[in-house]
Amino acid sequence: MAEDIKEKIARLFPEAEYQEGDIAQITVADKDWHRLAMTLKDDSDMDFDFLVTIVGMDWKDAFGCVYYLTSTSTNRHISVKVLAPDREKPMIHSVADLWAIATIFEREVYDFFGIVFIGNPDMRRLFLSIDWKGFPFRKDYDMNPEINPVPLESERQSDFTDVYTEDSEGNVTRREERVFQPDDFVVNIGPQHPATHGVLRFRTAVDGETIKKIDVYMGYIHRGVEKICEGLTYPQTLHFMDRLDYFSAHPYHHCLCMTIEQAAGIEISRRAQVIRVLMDELSRIASHCLFIGTYCMDLGATTMLFYTLRVREQILDIMERTCGARMTFNYDCIGGVMQDLDKDFVKDVKALLEVLPANIKEYNKIFTGNVIAKNRMEGIGVLSKEDAIQWAVSGPSGRASGWACDVRKTDPYSIYSELEFDEIIRHEGDSMARFKVRMDEMEQSARIISQLIDNIPEGEYCVKVPKVLKLPAGHWFRTVEGCRGTFGIYIESDGATSPYRLKIAPPCLPLAAVVDHITRGNKIADLITIGGSLDYIVPDMDR
Amino acid sequence: MEVTTKSMPYEAWKDNEYIEKLVNELRESGANVIVGSLDKLINWGRSNSLWPLTFATSCCGIEFVSLGAARYDMARFGWEVARASPRQADFIMVAGTIVHRMAPVLRRLYDQLAEPKYVIACGSCAISGGPFRKSYHVALGIEDIVPVDVYVPGCPPRPEAMIYGIMQLSRKIKVEKFFGGVNRQEKQKEFLESHPVPGVED
Numbered sequence: 001m002a003e004d005i006k007e008k009i010a011r012l013f014p015e016a017e018y019q020e021g022d023i024a025q026i027t028v029a030d031k032d033w034h035r036l037a038m039t040l041k042d043d044s045d046m047d048f049d050f051l052v053t054i055v056g057m058d059w060k061d062a063f064g065c066v067y068y069l070t071s072t073s074t075n076r077h078i079s080v081k082v083l084a085p086d087r088e089k090p091m092i093h094s095v096a097d098l099w100a101i102a103t104i105f106e107r108e109v110y111d112f113f114g115i116v117f118i119g120n121p122d123m124r125r126l127f128l129s130i131d132w133k134g135f136p137f138r139k140d141y142d143m144n145p146e147i148n149p150v151p152l153e154s155e156r157q158s159d160f161t162d163v164y165t166e167d168s169e170g171n172v173t174r175r176e177e178r179v180f181q182p183d184d185f186v187v188n189i190g191p192q193h194p195a196t197h198g199v200l201r202f203r204t205a206v207d208g209e210t211i212k213k214i215d216v217y218m219g220y221i222h223r224g225v226e227k228i229c230e231g232l233t234y235p236q237t238l239h240f241m242d243r244l245d246y247f248s249a250h251p252y253h254h255c256l257c258m259t260i261e262q263a264a265g266i267e268i269s270r271r272a273q274v275i276r277v278l279m280d281e282l283s284r285i286a287s288h289c290l291f292i293g294t295y296c297m298d299l300g301a302t303t304m305l306f307y308t309l310r311v312r313e314q315i316l317d318i319m320e321r322t323c324g325a326r327m328t329f330n331y332d333c334i335g336g337v338m339q340d341l342d343k344d345f346v347k348d349v350k351a352l353l354e355v356l357p358a359n360i361k362e363y364n365k366i367f368t369g370n371v372i373a374k375n376r377m378e379g380i381g382v383l384s385k386e387d388a389i390q391w392a393v394s395g396p397s398g399r400a401s402g403w404a405c406d407v408r409k410t411d412p413y414s415i416y417s418e419l420e421f422d423e424i425i426r427h428e429g430d431s432m433a434r435f436k437v438r439m440d441e442m443e444q445s446a447r448i449i450s451q452l453i454d455n456i457p458e459g460e461y462c463v464k465v466p467k468v469l470k471l472p473a474g475h476w477f478r479t480v481e482g483c484r485g486t487f488g489i490y491i492e493s494d495g496a497t498s499p500y501r502l503k504i505a506p507p508c509l510p511l512a513a514v515v516d517h518i519t520r521g522n523k524i525a526d527l528i529t530i531g532g533s534l535d536y537i538v539p540d541m542d543r
Numbered sequence: 544m545e546v547t548t549k550s551m552p553y554e555a556w557k558d559n560e561y562i563e564k565l566v567n568e569l570r571e572s573g574a575n576v577i578v579g580s581l582d583k584l585i586n587w588g589r590s591n592s593l594w595p596l597t598f599a600t601s602c603c604g605i606e607f608v609s610l611g612a613a614r615y616d617m618a619r620f621g622w623e624v625a626r627a628s629p630r631q632a633d634f635i636m637v638a639g640t641i642v643h644r645m646a647p648v649l650r651r652l653y654d655q656l657a658e659p660k661y662v663i664a665c666g667s668c669a670i671s672g673g674p675f676r677k678s679y680h681v682a683l684g685i686e687d688i689v690p691v692d693v694y695v696p697g698c699p700p701r702p703e704a705m706i707y708g709i710m711q712l713s714r715k716i717k718v719e720k721f722f723g724g725v726n727r728q729e730k731q732k733e734f735l736e737s738h739p740v741p742g743v744e745d
Contacts, residue, residue: 127644152650152738191648194597198600199600224675224678243601305608309608309612538601
């Protein structure tokens, strides 16, 4: 951490503790937390305006949270550890008033750990039903399926949410508040709706055709990956990365592998790094292809799906020949990659690079310039840069709002610092901009691939790693640029063969959370346009 | 009576014993010559125009999209009319993990399908919970929620496997009694009686 920040915090918060590291960590008691958060965000020297994630923790003797913050102006990182020592009634002050996305992040922590956030305007469960017994991520949670059986009856719904407030003497009281007003007309969209891209549900309050408020309901595909990982060894945890955002399987694998390799001190070969980056960029093209296809289909241009899937199938063929699968590759492993490249890999990729520009041109010709498409997308769902940062909307959607948030540029990992490519940034912030950013990113990905494809170095594709992998005690946090935004992995180890806590910070959770903010005042038909342009993947946000 | 498929020899199918068992059941129960012929005609039509419900929770759903695109082209078999409303669909392809919160929704979707209706459990999650078996929030297979006709293993199954699975469903439909006591409906009735949903009368 920079000395100036360290000194300033030491002066203002003498009780705070420091821990230097990759990302410096401040440990602070809950009573100082909100004041510290305000300083971190508003002080002109610090300006930590991007809340990357909140990691809920159960340290057995205390609950707590680790906040990861980034400054978008200076690109510095910091983390803050806040403890909630009371195991019976764990409480932490909310920072939802400082970072809008904290509303959802804190709900997630509450859902998993039962930590109540004082001052959060919406303290409901996020993924689990209101009748769920217990908090699953607590270490003393009883996994017995008889306590929480699979229900066949429709879930009990509530129109009320809890709000916890603190008076001047420090007494916390709970009160109920309405999610919707009694005279609101609420339309239910999802979870089985073709335009929600998976099983997401919107409770939409409308005034005529205009959207007043959206209550996003998640958890229809919450599989508890993080909890399962706590019982598995490190190599076993890898394959779940394929099944979160199944389009970003390679980047996500890359992230978890890098985190584990960093923790275990494993250096991987140059060849493996090049292969990983090649695969990341190929999957980015495939992912954006599918986005364009399904998005156009949502808007009524079904034909586009067939055109874009043509390229996607070509990429899947390349991947299949090397990785042995079409979707769940499980290719990156600790120490490198699972197997060497296929003998035809270079030839196939070159064939792809040859046809790609013509295809992108064709997509633009068919769809981008189309007057109907323009009318439906331009000026619809505008997200300003400030709001994008407030809501942590990263990835192509954030870059369409003018926020330079590409992790490949801001914190280059692997070999990205040596590569030449542009970060695509647009400033309109509307659905059309989000669409065009992805279009242009495909070209940039192709550019990266063409730089590497002739220069794949010789060498081993996987270095030797110990059969039983133990990480030293400690914690690590790494981010990569997934196809949809900043993807982070937090690992806390107590020195055993399996993680004490493995937290996945998905890019799609903020993308879904921002839907309410971005659609207000728009027409209900535009919900499809806006939701589609954000391109969230539901299994990724639900995990 | 023999179940035939155009341009696919009978021996190429994997589980003919199952279909033969159904054929024998049909034979034993006996059918009127006119009703039997009508059955055959109607089943020919039904088995060649199966309409799926667009229902996908996770990865398998993307392979289902590939199935609809030009390369695998399910329109060849008459399955391309994917319906967004369960009222218009013939079968539901459960593509993806079913978790606690989704289970009642799936059951309701199934209840909303019009008769005759079928279910395909697609992918290891829908069959048994798959890689997420140890989770606190995943149903261990959908067979406790809805009656399943065909299982398609894989994680996710390749589009070819899905084609094979739906073709098996077509074969099953061909040996059904459409008029009078539908042999399959008996099993469905049994299932629904043993898995009642409170407040819903089947």
